[in-house]
Amino acid sequence: AQSVAQPEDQVNVAEGNPLTVKCTYSVSGNPYLFWYVQYPNRGLQFLLKYITGDNLVKGSYGFEAEFNKSQTSFHLKKPSALVSDSALYFCAVRDIDGGNNRLAFGKGNQVVVIP
Amino acid sequence: DAEITQSPRHKITETGRQVTLACHQTWNHNNMFWYRQDLGHGLRLIHYSYGVQDTNKGEVSDGYSVSRSNTEDLPLTLESAASSQTSVYFCASRSGFGTEAFFGQGTRLTVV
Numbered sequence: 001a002q003s004v005a006q007p008e009d010q011v012n013v014a015e016g017n018p019l020t021v022k023c024t025y026s027v028s029g030n031p032y033l034f035w036y037v038q039y040p041n042r043g044l045q046f047l048l049k050y051i052t053g054d055n056l057v058k059g060s061y062g063f064e065a066e067f068n069k070s071q072t073s074f075h076l077k078k079p080s081a082l083v084s085d086s087a088l089y090f091c092a093v094r095d096i097d098g099g100n101n102r103l104a105f106g107k108g109n110q111v112v113v114i115p
Numbered sequence: 116d117a118e119i120t121q122s123p124r125h126k127i128t129e130t131g132r133q134v135t136l137a138c139h140q141t142w143n144h145n146n147m148f149w150y151r152q153d154l155g156h157g158l159r160l161i162h163y164s165y166g167v168q169d170t171n172k173g174e175v176s177d178g179y180s181v182s183r184s185n186t187e188d189l190p191l192t193l194e195s196a197a198s199s200q201t202s203v204y205f206c207a208s209r210s211g212f213g214t215e216a217f218f219g220q221g222t223r224l225t226v227v
Contacts, residue, residue, distance in 0.1 A: 034216075049215055090158065102148070103209075108158075
């Protein structure tokens with residue numbers, strides 16, 4: 001089965017510092033990778049995706065992610081974190097075992113940006 | 116604007132009762148999904164549908180059922196609610212291969 005792992009439960013970062021949220025993947029075939037953000041009491045919102053092409057993908061709210069095939073990683077990054085970036089972040093991968101349109105999610109990372 | 120809505124937003128029910136959570140999308144997406152979110156488990160797939168009259172079991176489907184009679188709706192039914200089904204439930208839809216999913220606001224279900 002296709003899967004993603006988010007090794008850290010919580011990431012603490014000072015406001016203005018770079019933010020990195022880690023994700024590694026395990027797939028057969030080409031990976032289709034996604035990042036979502038969840039603010040308190042809200043549904044998940046799409047941030048960005050990697051399908052093919054440039055390894056550096058730019059998304060919403062100043063976020064970007066780097067696809068690294070040799071390390072099977074798709075880390076989410078932001079150069080300068082804001083307090084408003086405090087949220088739960090999910091990495092996801094297309095799950096071909098259940099048909100091409102399923103997404104398998106990681107457990108999520110809580111990001112806390114400290115003022 | 117197109118959207119995906121869930122109702123109710125909050126529900127308290129008793130053990131053993133049948134409960135139905137509604138999901139309605141106006142994106143005209145063929146693919147719809149139900150997830151539950153629990154601390155320490157992230158999002159786990161309950162059921163999904165690739166089109167009208169199509170339903171499939173996800174990784175945690177026991178005790179749940181869905182039906183797809185039209186493109187817009189995928190109601191989730193808990194046949195006999197159990198305390199283990201206390202959770203936050205999210206509905207999502209996507210148009211197809213390689214596209215992002217759009218999520219509803221969630222339904223917080225408490226089984227007492």
